[in-house]
Amino acid sequence: MKKILILVLIAFVAIGCAKKYVKPPEEPAKAEDVKPKEVQREKETPKKVEVVTEKVLTEAVKEAKVGPSIVEEHPFEFKDVLFSFDKYDIRPDAKAVLDSIASRLNKNKNINVLIEGHCDERGTNEYNLALGEKRARAVKDYLVSQGITPARIDTISYGEEKPLCTEQNEDCYQKNRRAYFIVTK
Numbered sequence: 001m002k003k004i005l006i007l008v009l010i011a012f013v014a015i016g017c018a019k020k021y022v023k024p025p026e027e028p029a030k031a032e033d034v035k036p037k038e039v040q041r042e043k044e045t046p047k048k049v050e051v052v053t054e055k056v057l058t059e060a061v062k063e064a065k066v067g068p069s070i071v072e073e074h075p076f077e078f079k080d081v082l083f084s085f086d087k088y089d090i091r092p093d094a095k096a097v098l099d100s101i102a103s104r105l106n107k108n109k110n111i112n113v114l115i116e117g118h119c120d121e122r123g124t125n126e127y128n129l130a131l132g133e134k135r136a137r138a139v140k141d142y143l144v145s146q147g148i149t150p151a152r153i154d155t156i157s158y159g160e161e162k163p164l165c166t167e168q169n170e171d172c173y174q175k176n177r178r179a180y181f182i183v184t185k
Contacts, residue, residue, distance in 0.1 A: 078181040081139055082174060088134035090142050102146035115139050116180040117157040120173035125159060132157030139179040
């Protein structure tokens with residue numbers, strides 16, 4: 001626990017503090033220019049706020065030369081499940097990914113997932129929408145068989161409409177034949 005706290009402190013030091021916005025001096029106001037405070041608040045320049053994301057924090061920890069075993073992936077980011085051409089059955093390499101996802105979902109009962117089914121660009125729009133739905137359903141069925149409550153899993157198909165890669169080669173097509181996970185609460 002102390003190591004994690006130290007790492008977070010190191011990360012914040014590595015990232016730096018949020019910059020403060022200094023308001024330029026104002027000229028004295030004339031009596032006719034004075035307005036009610038509500039109107040004046042609308043025109044004030046908001047202070048600049050720097051948001052530290054999980055990715056920035058992880059990168060800062062890596063730059064601080066901290067051991068790689070301490071930097072872990074975000075607990076609610078899941079790898080894509082890939083499919084073979086014109087197929088929706090779960091491949092052996094995808095079972096390891098799905099087992100890991102099922103384990104994390106079983107440990108975190110407060111999160112739900114939306115599974116998006118995707119296809120490569122080959123085939124008609126209607127065919128790819130149906131194939132994407134079958135892929136999302138196959139992934140849902142596998143997770144349910146691993147003990148995840150069906151009510152925690154929603155599915156949607158995008159077919160070929162949201163490609164991850166737009167080149168026209170087999171490597172790119174493989175990246176697009178996937179089930180993608182979105183975590184919902």
